[in-house]
Each structure stands twice: as structure tokens, then as C-alpha cells.
Amino acid sequence: MVTPVDFDLDMARKVLDAQPFSRFLGARITAFGDGAATLELDIRDELRQQNGFVHGGVLSYAADNALTFAAGAALGPAVLTAGFSIQYVRPARGTLLRARASVVHAGRRQAVVRCDLLTVDGDGDETLCAVAQGTVLATEG
Template sequence: MAQKVLDAQPFSRLVRARITRFGEGAATLEIGIREELQQQNGFLHGGVLAYAADNSITFAAGTTLGPAVLTSGFSIQYVRPATGAKLVARAVVAHTGRRQAVVRCELSTVGDDGTETLCAVAQGAVLAT
């Protein structure tokens, strides 16, 4: 169901995002790193990292607030340039109220050898609509 919702978003199809975990206050989004998603220095573009943080945060919140949710805001701190074979955004709900959830997200790249490297952290608030 979550992947179907993600596939309904044209931008998510463009970046070829996949939901690999969804439920119990958490969501994981994965994107294969390819040349079209990189910036001029060969690193994954920061906008792709921000997209992954936003969507994984919103999906995680949806597990506690229900399916009708919208991000009300988030912040992201880039720790290091993102390189590797795959981006993984893991979001976990820190708190849920009646109409709002606060969610933390860690974004890591995975190399061809399976080594994960933290590249950004994010936190956001999501509202039930």
C-alpha cells in the first residue's frame, strides 16, 4: 500500500524511490544513486537527500497519524557528501499527538561493499489533515 502511494507521486517515480519498511512508527525509503541524481562534483544532489528525508518522515508519521498527512516543516543537516550505490533514509517517530507527529531521520549511503556512511540527519513535523 505504501509503495502504491509513493508510486502515485511523479517525482518519486522520477528518482525511482522505494519504500522498504513501513509500519510501527517507522519508514525507510531507498534510492539507487545514479548519474542523473548527482551534482557537478559527482555527489548525490542535496535536493535528492532533502526529498528522501521529507518523504520518509511523512510516511513514518502516517503510520501513527493515519494516511491523510502533510509535512508542515523539516530541517536537514548535511554531514558529508553522499556517494555510493544507494541512499537509505530511515525515519522514526519521536512523538505523536492528536494531530501532529515529530519524526527523526538518518540518511546514509551504502557502498558497493555494503558499508553504510551517514551523510545527513533531519527532523520534521507532520500534520494530520
């Protein structure tokens, strides 16, 4: 069994790569550890809705995975999202979507996690577009 101590950035990237949908979107983990994770994906036309903004489903995907990976950094890799809520604060536009999540509280079997969803423009400036919070459960242990 892999413990949180053994679950590092390389292993997190392998877990993400094992998800066909994440590969399809081109998602990548850029930071992982100490109860936090950052997931990024390039914004391309196929991920936009009719007004040119990143589709809310893409933002929800990013939040869900970032929340779960952050919890995995605290609980170990055998985790599943129990539920989460997301609040869209402004339309998402830019060249990159960044989901930055961190554990607010972790027990033995569950973690409460917060995620800020940011878009990044061509100059590297971040803009908050949504906030999510969820509960993630350990499935082993």
C-alpha cells in the same frame, strides 16, 4: 477512511507510486510500520551535483518523504509535512541512498519525526551523510 492500523507496507508503496516525482526518481519503500519508514533509491549520475556527490535536493526529497511516511505509520495516510530541517554531515556517495525515519513523538494531529540519511556502498556498508527532523500534520480527523 484508512486508519494507521490499515495503513500497511503494501498501501504505503501504492501511495508512493502515486507520486510522479517519486516514480521518476525510482524511490521505493522498503520498510514501514510502527511509526517508522525506510525509503531507498539507487544513486545514478543524474542525481549527482558537479563534484560527483548526491545533490542536496535529492537528500531533502528523501528526508521529506521518509519523515512523512513514518508519521503516516503513526497518524494514518492523510498527512502533510509542516516543515523540516536537514543537516548535511558529509558528502553523499555510494550506490544507494537510504532514508530511515522514525517518530520521536506523536499526538492525535501531529508527529515529530527524525530521519537518518545514509549512503550504502557496493559492500553494503552504510555511511551517515545527513540528519533531518520535521513536524508532520494529520489532514483528517
